[in-house]
Amino acid sequence: MNGIVAILRDVLGAEQVLDARAAEGRVSSYWDPSPLQARALVRPRSTAEVSKVLRVCHEHGQKIVTHGGLTGCVEGATSDADTVVLSLERMQAIEDIDTVGRTATVQAGVVLQRLQDAVREHGLIFPVDLGARGSCTIGGNVATNAGGINVIRYGMMRARVLGLEAVLADGTVLSSMNRMLKNNAGYDLKQLFIGSEGTLGVVTRVVVRLDEATRSRNSAMVGLASFDHVTGLLRHLQQSLGGNLSAFEVMWGDYFRDVTGAGFHRAPLAREHAYYVMLEVEGANVEIDTPQFMAVMEQALDRGLVADAVIPQSETERRALWEIRENFQPLYRRQPIFLYDVSLPIREMEAYVAEVQARLRKRWPESRCDVIGHIGDGNLHFFVTPGCEGEHQHAQSDEDVYAPLKPIGGSVSAEHGIGTEKRPHLGISRSAEEIALMRTLKCTLDPKNLLNPGKVL
Structure with missing residues (x-):
């Protein structure tokens, strides 16, 4: 096994295969700044070269972890000192x-x-x-x-x-x-x-x-009084604008207040609303779409669906609004913090979030639980901070977030995947028969268990 670096260099060339020392300075991922652990870092330029690498590793029983942009959130690209990391960073055509x-x-x-x-x-x-x-x-x-x-x-x-x-x-x-x-x-x-x-x-x-490409884009951030108003606004926009609604991002009030505190994002609306929505509508005709958007928003205000709204007048203002939703770094001043990505039926969301928050408060009275979501597709993200010291906090937080999903048919992963972090909880969202079939597929396509071993299953 110690000769795998030399063999790969013979196959690809020395410049494309870095040993552990040459790979020093690389980090494990966006979320983990610790040094990369690997026997070798291989950087092929083509499918043919990837094929050569995998063929060599298969012959020598060498496990492989593939790296892309390293922005995954479930420890799906973790490696150790016995791993060959296959980076596709040079395949950028x-x-x-x-x-x-x-x-x-x-x-x-x-x-x-x-x-x-x-x-x-x-x-x-x-x-x-x-x-x-x-x-x-x-x-x-x-x-x-x-x-x-x-x-x-x-x-x-x-x-x-x-x-x-x-x-x-x-x-x-x-x-x-x-x-x-x-x-x-x-x-x-x-x-x-x-x-x-x-x-x-x-x-x-x-x-x-x-x-x-769309030719018109209209955006707004709105404050709402209740979750019924959130779902009411979503349906109003879908009925009035049809397929032109491209984004409907919901922020629970605590999240909005936490990321617009002193020294962070500027709050474009009053900070006391129960919910906030960042929405975007795109179409093909500016002269028609913008007046229609304004009329639909006025109807939402007249019906009491929206308590307050701000409509950006420039791209700079639009990006500043999106930053509130996308840039949640202010939350990371609290440590430890646990990030979650779940999905469930929209009509179950209000009660589910309330149950999760109640469970967390019972376990840790000083805990914080911030929630945002791509509500229109049933996806929520949680940021959980226990607010105290203790052992096994991540596992305990997992229990409080994931257990309530099972009776409502929710998923422990909406878009982030399983990786290693969510592997113990896969059974909440997949039946024993489904997992057995997954194992059959894995054994058929990778009988030696060399590709990203320990991830998902």
């Missing part, structure tokens, strides 16, 4: 943008924001969008089935992938680079790898769907 078929063919290491900017030059958009857009990669988005702020209109990553290329554990290249929206020729094999978190194969190239 945007190979093709088809403006007629509205597709883009990209390598897995392309950063999300770079793809968004590239297709925008052609009057197109890639609408999957999340706060980590400047760091996360398309391959990582595929491997985790990323969601983000536009799911309510455009769907998750799974809805945007037409085809992909993946390398199996033994080095076999599975090229399914479909570019058609319709293709029912047998099993849709790409679905095996979307959301598989690198445990079934390494995604190296992707064909994604694009949309025509």
